[in-house]
Amino acid sequence: MSLRHAILTLLATEPASGYDIVRHFKQSLGYFWNAKHQQVYQELRRLSDEGWLEYAEQAQADKPDKKIYSISPGGRAELKRWLAEPVPPNKLNDALLVKLYAGALAEPDNLCEEMARHRATHIATLDSLLEIERRYLALPPTEQVQQRLPYLTLRRGIIGEQAWLAWADEVEPELAARTLS
Structure with missing residues (x-):
């Protein structure tokens, strides 16, 4: 786009x-x-x-x-x-993933701090999106019908943030274990 x-x-x-x-x-x-x-x-x-x-x-x-x-x-x-027109699938360029991929070469504390910063950003974004969702759900049903497609894009954002945070829950214990060794 x-x-x-x-x-x-x-x-x-x-x-x-x-x-x-x-x-x-x-x-x-x-x-x-x-x-x-x-x-x-x-x-x-x-x-x-x-x-x-x-x-x-x-x-x-x-x-x-x-x-x-x-x-x-x-x-x-x-x-x-x-x-x-058809749209190509979205490609992901994520510097944090490159850092994690090369994590064996990085200082474990640096990766933990980086993850903590990203987690805070994703939590704030999720909170913001959930507030927008609350406003949508408070609309009268006729307005909800009119806003249904934008709402579904919002749901994609919410699910994406929730998925990122679930992924971080998997990564952070691994990083914490590396700082202890």
């Missing part, structure tokens, strides 16, 4: 400013797609130049005007074209 299609997907549901899009990436898409502030704004400019987005300027007090982006008919056609 490309950043441009993630942005088009967000804007297909409602117009938004660049700031709003960055916030969406951090809050609701961050468990499966990440984008930095600068990347989003660069892509918004390119999408506008290609005619896939339109924008209206909104005046703000004590700040520069804000651009509110919406998907254009051409952008909607591009999004539909992309949605019809």
Whole structure:
């Protein structure tokens, strides 16, 4: 998936400013797609130049005007074209796994500390996703039906975090045993 299609997907549901899009990436898409502030704004400019987005300027007090982006008919056609294409399976590049693979060469305490840092991050992410799930489950049934597919992407994020933590439960005793020897 490309950043441009993630942005088009967000804007297909409602117009938004660049700031709003960055916030969406951090809050609701961050468990499966990440984008930095600068990347989003660069892509918004390119999408506008290609005619896939339109924008209206909104005046703000004590700040520069804000651009509110919406998907254009051409952008909607591009999004539909992309949605019809097959997507390759996700490939995993994980530096932590490389470190563990080479663990016999590493200091055991360093690997334990690294795992602890990663565990804390995964716990925080899982807590955040579970909070989003609680909000979804509190919606009226008709809204839950409308949000079912985004909810299923959320479930993938939750299950992924739970699986990572279960895997860490297997790894950490092995690392602890190495620090004792």
